Amino acid sequence: MKHCLGLFIVCMVLSCSSGQTTGKDTDRQEAETAINDRVDNTNITLEIVPQSYSGAPGQIHLFITNHTPSMLEYGAGYQIEKYDPEAEEWQHMDFFDHVAVISIMYMLPAGESASYSISLFPDHVDYKSGRYRVKKQIYTGEESVELYAEFVIE
Numbered sequence: 765m766k767h768c769l770g771l772f773i774v775c776m777v778l779s780c781s782s783g784q785t786t787g788k789d790t791d792r793q794e795a796e797t798a799i800n801d802r803v804d805n806t807n808i809t810l811e812i813v814p815q816s817y818s819g820a821p822g823q824i825h826l827f828i829t830n831h832t833p834s835m836l837e838y839g840a841g842y843q844i845e846k847y848d849p850e851a852e853e854w855q856h857m858d859f860f861d862h863v864a865v866i867s868i869m870y871m872l873p874a875g876e877s878a879s880y881s882i883s884l885f886p887d888h889v890d891y892k893s894g895r896y897r898v899k900k901q902i903y904t905g906e907e908s909v910e911l912y913a914e915f916v917i918e
Contacts, residue, residue, distance in 0.1 A: 809911075
């Protein structure tokens with residue numbers, strides 16, 4: 765039984781990590797265009813391409829670019845927040861506290877980009893039109909940094 769469980773976990777990690785690509789596909793070209801269009805000079809960028817959706821998509825594509833001289837590390841976890849225009853603040857969406865993700869650490873070398881998809885679970889979350897953002901934890905070796913990338917559901 766232990767061997768079957770171990771084999772299952774290894775298969776899950778391999779199948780989930782195969783969705784991550786680094787720098788050689790057409791999605792990267794699209795991400796590089798979005799990143800090059802940014803005016804702010806942050807050392808680590810988190811982008812969503814595309815940034816606008818008509819209705820809640822099942823998945824969105826994240827692109828992380830490491831503009832630092834160091835190796836970055838990040839896991840598969842993420843949070844989604846919705847902007848409340850009346851309160852003028854971002855509201856944490858509790859559903860994503862209960863989403864299971866694989867326990868894996870990705871490494872991103874200096875000067876490289878990586879892409880992967882995350883699920884928005886539109887069958888379980890009632891998305892309204894508005895501004896949303898993904899919150900992602902990145903580790904620089906020295907500190908933990910929270911990155912944000914916005915998207916709109918029309």
